[in-house]
Amino acid sequence: MRKPGSTVIGLEIHVQLATASKLFCACSTDYIGAVPNTNVCPVCLGQPGSLPVVNARVIEYAVRTALALGARIGQFTRFHRKNYFYPDLPKAYQISQYDLPLAEGGQLPVGEGDDRKAIAITRLHLEEDAGKLVHSAADGRLGHSEYSLVDYNRGGVPLMEIVSEPEISTPAEAREYVARLRQLVRYLGVSDGDMEKGSLRVDANVSLTNKDGSLGTKVEVKNMNSLRALERALEYEIVRQAEVIGRGESVRQETRHWDDANGVTCGTRGKEEAHDYRYFPDPDLPPLVLPVGFVEGQEALMPEMPWVLKERFNKDWGLSVEDASILTEWPGLARYTESCVKGGANPLRAANWIRTEVLRVLNERKMPIEQFAVSPLDLADLLSKIDRGDVSTTLAKTVFELMVAEGLSVSCAIDRIGAPAGKLTGPELRLVIEHILARETEACEEIRAGKDPKGKKRGFLCGQVMRESRGQADPAEVAKTLGEIIANL
Amino acid sequence: MTSLDLSGAQIARAVRNGELSAAETVDASISRILQLEGKVKALLTPLFERAKSFADQLDRKIASGEEPGPLAGVPVVIKDNLCMKGIRTTCGSRILENWHPPYDASVVRFLEEAGAVVIGKANMDEFAMGSSTENSAFFPTRNPWDLERVPGGSSGGSAAAVACGYAPLSLGSDTGGSIRQPAAFCGIYGLKPTYGLVSRYGLVAFASSLDQVGPFARSVEDLALALNVLSKPDPADATSSRRCRPDYQKCLGREDLKGLRVGIVREFEAYPVQPEIGDALGHVEGILREAGATFLPVSLPTTIEAGLPCYYILAPAEASSNLARYDGVRWGMSVEAEHLVDLYKKTRGEGFGAEVKRRILTGTYVLSSGYYDAYYLVAQKARTQISREFAEAFRNVDMLLMPTTPTLPFRQGENSEDPLQMYLSDVFTLPVNLASLPGLSLNAGRSSGGLPVGVQFVGPRWGEETILSAAGAVERVLGKPAAAFGGEGA
Numbered sequence: 001m002r003k004p005g006s007t008v009i010g011l012e013i014h015v016q017l018a019t020a021s022k023l024f025c026a027c028s029t030d031y032i033g034a035v036p037n038t039n040v041c042p043v044c045l046g047q048p049g050s051l052p053v054v055n056a057r058v059i060e061y062a063v064r065t066a067l068a069l070g071a072r073i074g075q076f077t078r079f080h081r082k083n084y085f086y087p088d089l090p091k092a093y094q095i096s097q098y099d100l101p102l103a104e105g106g107q108l109p110v111g112e113g114d115d116r117k118a119i120a121i122t123r124l125h126l127e128e129d130a131g132k133l134v135h136s137a138a139d140g141r142l143g144h145s146e147y148s149l150v151d152y153n154r155g156g157v158p159l160m161e162i163v164s165e166p167e168i169s170t171p172a173e174a175r176e177y178v179a180r181l182r183q184l185v186r187y188l189g190v191s192d193g194d195m196e197k198g199s200l201r202v203d204a205n206v207s208l209t210n211k212d213g214s215l216g217t218k219v220e221v222k223n224m225n226s227l228r229a230l231e232r233a234l235e236y237e238i239v240r241q242a243e244v245i246g247r248g249e250s251v252r253q254e255t256r257h258w259d260d261a262n263g264v265t266c267g268t269r270g271k272e273e274a275h276d277y278r279y280f281p282d283p284d285l286p287p288l289v290l291p292v293g294f295v296e297g298q299e300a301l302m303p304e305m306p307w308v309l310k311e312r313f314n315k316d317w318g319l320s321v322e323d324a325s326i327l328t329e330w331p332g333l334a335r336y337t338e339s340c341v342k343g344g345a346n347p348l349r350a351a352n353w354i355r356t357e358v359l360r361v362l363n364e365r366k367m368p369i370e371q372f373a374v375s376p377l378d379l380a381d382l383l384s385k386i387d388r389g390d391v392s393t394t395l396a397k398t399v400f401e402l403m404v405a406e407g408l409s410v411s412c413a414i415d416r417i418g419a420p421a422g423k424l425t426g427p428e429l430r431l432v433i434e435h436i437l438a439r440e441t442e443a444c445e446e447i448r449a450g451k452d453p454k455g456k457k458r459g460f461l462c463g464q465v466m467r468e469s470r471g472q473a474d475p476a477e478v479a480k481t482l483g484e485i486i487a488n489l
Numbered sequence: 490m491t492s493l494d495l496s497g498a499q500i501a502r503a504v505r506n507g508e509l510s511a512a513e514t515v516d517a518s519i520s521r522i523l524q525l526e527g528k529v530k531a532l533l534t535p536l537f538e539r540a541k542s543f544a545d546q547l548d549r550k551i552a553s554g555e556e557p558g559p560l561a562g563v564p565v566v567i568k569d570n571l572c573m574k575g576i577r578t579t580c581g582s583r584i585l586e587n588w589h590p591p592y593d594a595s596v597v598r599f600l601e602e603a604g605a606v607v608i609g610k611a612n613m614d615e616f617a618m619g620s621s622t623e624n625s626a627f628f629p630t631r632n633p634w635d636l637e638r639v640p641g642g643s644s645g646g647s648a649a650a651v652a653c654g655y656a657p658l659s660l661g662s663d664t665g666g667s668i669r670q671p672a673a674f675c676g677i678y679g680l681k682p683t684y685g686l687v688s689r690y691g692l693v694a695f696a697s698s699l700d701q702v703g704p705f706a707r708s709v710e711d712l713a714l715a716l717n718v719l720s721k722p723d724p725a726d727a728t729s730s731r732r733c734r735p736d737y738q739k740c741l742g743r744e745d746l747k748g749l750r751v752g753i754v755r756e757f758e759a760y761p762v763q764p765e766i767g768d769a770l771g772h773v774e775g776i777l778r779e780a781g782a783t784f785l786p787v788s789l790p791t792t793i794e795a796g797l798p799c800y801y802i803l804a805p806a807e808a809s810s811n812l813a814r815y816d817g818v819r820w821g822m823s824v825e826a827e828h829l830v831d832l833y834k835k836t837r838g839e840g841f842g843a844e845v846k847r848r849i850l851t852g853t854y855v856l857s858s859g860y861y862d863a864y865y866l867v868a869q870k871a872r873t874q875i876s877r878e879f880a881e882a883f884r885n886v887d888m889l890l891m892p893t894t895p896t897l898p899f900r901q902g903e904n905s906e907d908p909l910q911m912y913l914s915d916v917f918t919l920p921v922n923l924a925s926l927p928g929l930s931l932n933a934g935r936s937s938g939g940l941p942v943g944v945q946f947v948g949p950r951w952g953e954e955t956i957l958s959a960a961g962a963v964e965r966v967l968g969k970p971a972a973a974f975g976g977e978g979a
Contacts, residue, residue: 047590048693049571051728053724085813087816091814279856283698284728
């Protein structure tokens with residue numbers, strides 16, 4: 001039983017699947033920037049007599065997502081027609097799923113440590129996207145338009161709808177749920193999950209519980225084009241509903257649109273029409289029975305889930321939860337980090353460098369990790385040199401910049417800088433140390449007098465030597481030689 | 490030499506052998522059409538010029554030694570709900586009066602690839618809804634045997650065209666009897682294949698789970714030949730079966746029908762039919778017995794009780810959704826309007842005829858929330874039960890002999906004010922669609938008034954060979970059906 005007035009949020013997320021062709025025909029799904037009504041054919045235009053045929057790749061992508069969510073995949077699933085008139089819907093019905101969705105149940109983990117919880121998934125189903133209306137009015141709204149144009153390039157693009165149970169209790173949690181789901185579809189390679197482009201669309205059902213703890217009237221909030229917009233819209237809507245209830249009024253069941261510029265949700269004016277979609281099984285599409293071994297085949301293609309990877313980075317490598325989260329956010333970044341560590345880099349140093357140096361460069365250049373000039377193995381090479389004392393951290397950063405700028409390997413970059421090749425060692429190192437000791441006589445005397453029980457002075461002297469040698473000395477050799485010289489003074 | 494004298498198979502043979510050119514067969518076909526079309530009005534769009542140039546191409550192909558296909562030079566008429574690229578396809582409706590599809594129906598492609606020459610597009614009841622072709626938005630087609638009477642429907646134009654000898658073959662579509670009933674009324678053969686045997690891609694949908702394309706002909710061999718060409722599996726139609734198809738012409742050679750078990754449906758025997766039809770059933774039964782078949786009674790109690798209401802729930806339900814796309818936004822008729830909803834109302838209000846509107850309303854009603862369970866769902870269950878009953882019957886028999894229609898061709902206007910009476914015209918044919926079975930209507934002679942009398946053979950699923958070979962046995966006794974108007978004026 002929930003406490004009176006507590007927030008209840010359920011999310012319906014439409015994920016556009018990254019297949020090359022549409023859900024029921026061979027037309028390209030690449031509609032962004034395409035000339036209107038060019039990615040179309042009789043099927044996705046709903047021309048009389050045309051018939052849909054299911055794109056098998058769509059089923060594969062949806063099954064992989066269902067597996068990742070731990071959902072039950074229906075062995076027998078079918079498509080329904082959702083009937084309504086609208087100019088962006090060429091057949092005047094949308095082919096969707098109704099009573100037998102592709103998958104039901106499952107969950108998505110959110111939160112950390114004690115706050116960790118699993119949001120239950122209600123269902124996952126497939127449907128076709130509609131076309132796009134372009135209204136002629138300057139404000140782009142239908143009401144003020146003299147005419148409207150319709151582009152069917154997007155019509156028939158596959159959508160996967162994932163519906164959560166109303167188990168989300170804060171806007172921040174909703175945000176994280178969406179972020180986790182977005183991360184998941186990117187890991188699976190089934191969608192780019194880009195909210196701004198509309199490849200991932202979130203509708204939120206929000207309500208506040210009644211005095212007796214029962215669910216209150218829910219309001220559907222739409223038009224959030226980023227995670228931040230989602231969080232803000234929910235925050236606004238919760239306050240609005242609380243105020244309505246506080247005034248002794250009741251919340252109206254309606255759909256409200258998030259106005260990002262003004263930071264408010266707006267109800268649609270006039271009365272809401274009650275839709276009767278007259279769902280019935282699409283007679284053009286026989287029920288879909290997944291072939292024996294199909295699900296197992298997809299299981300074999302599943303990558304490691306981001307939350308598993310995060311835990312591994314945290315537990316096995318000792319990375320902080322924050323580092324592990326950041327480095328597993330994108331599948332490419334996680335793969336990069338793994339390769340770098342497998343290539344011999346110290347995990348902590350690798351995590352630190354990737355978080356700061358690599359991400360900084362990627363952000364500056366607005367570039368995905370897949371296009372990054374420094375390979376994970378080159379980075380591992382550089383980081384190992386720091387560990388071995390071959391290069392100092394300062395020098396390594398200069399080398400790194402050159403590797404980024406010129407695409408050079410570590411050794412080429414070091415050559416280019418003109419740093420001395422090879423190590424500072426043996427008699428040459430001895431000379432450097434003696435030179436430092438001659439300068440730092442005070443520290444030297446104190447060590448000899450046994451006034452350095454914690455080795456602080458010794459460490460200071462070693463640091464001076466390393467700096468002088470521009471990172472080319474081996475710290476272990478420095479410490480050893482330093483000890484010998486002091487002892488023999 | 491005209492199509493009147495030769496079957497499609499004979500024409501194809503002659504054209505392939507170089508005894509006849511495709512151009513000649515097309516010319517003969519055109520002159521027959523010009524001679525009779527004023528009376529019969531079977532065609533909505535003649536395609537004479539296109540047919541001539543197609544025939545010329547075919548003749549050049551043959552001259553250069555290329556394989557012209559099994560239907561080389563055979564003129565065919567296509568029902569106007571089958572798409573042909575760039576050719577006006579109206580479905581007998583104002584709403585599609587000027588619609589030119591951007592693609593070919595798969596069956597049209599199959600026919601043309603086989604060398605058939607499309608000579609025209611046939612009149613039909615609007616969106617295949619009707620049993621008389623009086624629901625065409627353009628003009629009614631007349632029965633070639635009695636111009637005062639209807640040719641049946643909805644494929645009345647296709648049936649009349651073959652009955653008149655415009656072409657030896659035509660295509661129709663059958664959702665509840667729309668091939669078999671006009672075949673019976675026009676005195677020719679009509680075959681509704683098993684659901685899934687023939688592609689529906691490019692057939693403008695009426696009721697998708699019931700629609701099936703099939704041929705009309707004046708010989709059983711032509712039916713089989715057409716079926717061989719039409720019945721290819723089609724990846725563009727998800728309901729097209731992938732099973733291997735036999736050679737349907739091979740099943741025709743059987744001299745006797747020894748071992749064939751024919752079922753007579755008890756409940757249909759009790760149903761009132763016109764006496765001529767009862768006589769024809771007896772006559773055909775005698776022929777089949779003579780050929781060695783045995784007869785057994787079978788029972789289809791749900792079918793006779795629930796078939797008609799079940800059909801008139803499911804077919805309109807699917808139609809209401811299939812016809813929603815005619816909204817004036819993309820193609821077809823679009824009536825000027827101030828607002829979107831007005832555009833829908835005016836376009837659909839002016840574009841659709843009364844029968845189509847009646848079925849859209851019925852279909853919308855039975856799918857509406859609160860009524861779905863009471864109508865659509867109950868009808869689906871009844872459909873399953875009807876399929877089971879047929880399957881049960883086919884455990885004991887190989888085919889059924891039953892009437893195609895309860896009456897002989899009725900007069901123009903006789904049933905047009907009474908939709909229920911019109912619906913009863915399909916009482917023996919629509920259960921076959923509900924059970925997805927193959928049905929063949931054949932001519933069993935003429936009434937004393939000269940009207941054709943048809944009977945129906947129904948096979949189990951994929952049982953086309955059985956009913957074709959039985960029809961072949963009857964044809965050997967009765968002869969091939971004659972063309973209407975004989976050679977008069979030819």
